[in-house]
Amino acid sequence: MREGPDIARIASLVGDPARANMLNALMGGTALTASELALEAGVSLPTASSHLSKLMEGGLLTLASQGRHRYYGLAGPQVAGMIEAITGVAEAVGPKRVRPGPRDGAMRVARVCYDHLAGEQAVAMLDRLVARDILLRDDNEIRLGPSAASHFSAIGIDVGAKPRRPVCRACLDWSVRRSHLAGTLGAAILDKILSEKWARREKDSRAVVFSPVGKVAFERVFLA
Amino acid sequence: MREGPDIARIASLVGDPARANMLNALMGGTALTASELALEAGVSLPTASSHLSKLMEGGLLTLASQGRHRYYGLAGPQVAGMIEAITGVAEAVGPKRVRPGPRDGAMRVARVCYDHLAGEQAVAMLDRLVARDILLRDDNEIRLGPSAASHFSAIGIDVGAKPRRPVCRACLDWSVRRSHLAGTLGAAILDKILSEKWARREKDSRAVVFSPVGKVAFERVFLA
DNA sequence: AGAATGCTTCGATGGAGACCTAACTATGCG
DNA sequence: CGCATAGTTAGGTCTCCATCGAAGCATTCT
Numbered sequence: 102m103r104e105g106p107d108i109a110r111i112a113s114l115v116g117d118p119a120r121a122n123m124l125n126a127l128m129g130g131t132a133l134t135a136s137e138l139a140l141e142a143g144v145s146l147p148t149a150s151s152h153l154s155k156l157m158e159g160g161l162l163t164l165a166s167q168g169r170h171r172y173y174g175l176a177g178p179q180v181a182g183m184i185e186a187i188t189g190v191a192e193a194v195g196p197k198r199v200r201p202g203p204r205d206g207a208m209r210v211a212r213v214c215y216d217h218l219a220g221e222q223a224v225a226m227l228d229r230l231v232a233r234d235i236l237l238r239d240d241n242e243i244r245l246g247p248s249a250a251s252h253f254s255a256i257g258i259d260v261g262a263k264p265r266r267p268v269c270r271a272c273l274d275w276s277v278r279r280s281h282l283a284g285t286l287g288a289a290i291l292d293k294i295l296s297e298k299w300a301r302r303e304k305d306s307r308a309v310v311f312s313p314v315g316k317v318a319f320e321r322v323f324l325a
Numbered sequence: 326m327r328e329g330p331d332i333a334r335i336a337s338l339v340g341d342p343a344r345a346n347m348l349n350a351l352m353g354g355t356a357l358t359a360s361e362l363a364l365e366a367g368v369s370l371p372t373a374s375s376h377l378s379k380l381m382e383g384g385l386l387t388l389a390s391q392g393r394h395r396y397y398g399l400a401g402p403q404v405a406g407m408i409e410a411i412t413g414v415a416e417a418v419g420p421k422r423v424r425p426g427p428r429d430g431a432m433r434v435a436r437v438c439y440d441h442l443a444g445e446q447a448v449a450m451l452d453r454l455v456a457r458d459i460l461l462r463d464d465n466e467i468r469l470g471p472s473a474a475s476h477f478s479a480i481g482i483d484v485g486a487k488p489r490r491p492v493c494r495a496c497l498d499w500s501v502r503r504s505h506l507a508g509t510l511g512a513a514i515l516d517k518i519l520s521e522k523w524a525r526r527e528k529d530s531r532a533v534v535f536s537p538v539g540k541v542a543f544e545r546v547f548l549a
Numbered sequence: 550a551g552a553a554t555g556c557t558t559c560g561a562t563g564g565a566g567a568c569c570t571a572a573c574t575a576t577g578c579g
Numbered sequence: 580c581g582c583a584t585a586g587t588t589a590g591g592t593c594t595c596c597a598t599c600g601a602a603g604c605a606t607t608c609t
Contacts, residue, residue, distance in 0.1 A: 117337070135555075146556070150557055184332070189406075190404055242503060279466060370587090372569070378587085
């Protein structure tokens with residue numbers, strides 16, 4: 102009988118299908134209301150509410166009350182990372198070795214991970230930013246390079262603010278198995294991509310699909 | 326109701342206290358028998374056996390039968406990584422914000438992760454090996470440098486063999502939050518450390534404590 | 550104020566699964 | 580061969596918890 106952090110408690114929170122569906126939905130990054138999550142999980146509203154209490158108590162979620170709406174979101178990047186790790190194992194181990202459909206292909210190319218971009222495009226982007234010394238990488242620690250401020254402000258992203266959350270952070274990509282960029286900068290870049298309409302979110306999926314024009318623009322800015 | 330990899334299934338496997346204890350014990354890296362795991366989990370042998378079947382079916386464990394002994398081990402580094410990720414969240418979220426005791430301190434300095442060394446020492450080692458170009462690091466991909474073969478064979482480690490498992494692999498360290506070295510090379514180095522008696526495993530813990538002499542030797546070889 | 554919406558709490562029900570004892574199979578030893 | 584050890588299977592009990600309908604709060608709209 103071993104002591105230590107209560108890993109079973111955390112895992113069992115994720116271990117219920119309804120809760121897992123909710124967490125999965127929240128991996129999309131946008132905070133959702135209880136009713137949306139109930140729909141997502143395929144359970145009634147009271148059931149969902151009960152699950153959400155448990156996830157809150159377990160510290161996996163954050164709650165933002167706005168008027169009569171209550172928005173639930175993932176508690177942080179660490180939680181998102183854990184979900185991706187579990188997803189990775191489930192993928193590898195899953196008996197559903199079916200041929201990956203088109204949506205799976207799109208997921209591999211680009212998808213949302215919590216609040217930033219993941220997938221091949223995201224990994225390529227980080228590689229390129231590091232190669233150009235816009236970002237400086239030292240293992241899993243990523244810092245801004247000397248030209249970062251001017252480079253990002255030129256495209257309308259301010260990297261000056263110092264929030265609690267780190268600006269840059271490496272996040273292991275479960276499909277590519279290499280890191281992509283997380284942190285506030287990663288989130289800002291995803292914002293940029295979506296607000297410029299370079300790409301759009303696939304409905305009911307974490308996949309992100311670039312338009313032909315958007316892909317060119319993205320590559321010009323980030324993969325040049 | 327969302328489709329995809331069955332993350333709830335995997336998580337619920339880890340979500341039972343008995344199974345979590347077993348997996349935790351296996352994070353020590355050595356494969357254990359059913360009875361040892363039963364003891365570790367604090368359940369009867371039949372109960373343990375039932376749990377082990379489920380873990381096997383879930384693909385989290387591998388089984389090596391030797392005579393009347395059946396040795397269970399973690400299925401691979403990916404599974405170990407998942408456990409560490411969950412442990413990280415449990416640590417961060419856990420209500421047990423007690424002041425870290427001496428054992429926790431030791432864990433932070435050096436511990437076993439599945440079959441290789443983790444903790445501050447391990448992170449420092451990887452940094453140094455990369456800085457000396459003995460290993461070449463490109464994101465989470467690590468390759469052998471030109472001088473690797475001669476350097477490691479000089480200390481009795483053969484990096485020539487080409488097993489299925491990669492020789493080098495980055496594994497995210499949950500205490501330091503940066504990568505340390507996994508893969509067959511990481512395993513071989515841990516073997517070396519233990520067989521040379523530079524350090525010993527703490528009883529009933531994943532902590533690894535260096536002897537004064539061993540620490541010097543380790544630093545001379547790997548942190549020079 | 551009254552109605553409508555969003556969500557939580559209550560109470561009851563049902564099913565899944567964790568657990569143990571006991572019986573059974575398999576391997577090794579003398 | 581016969582006993583001992585390691586492990587799995589079978590059968591049965593019991594607890595936990597996911598679920599839903601109905602009722603209760605809270606906030607906003609009219």
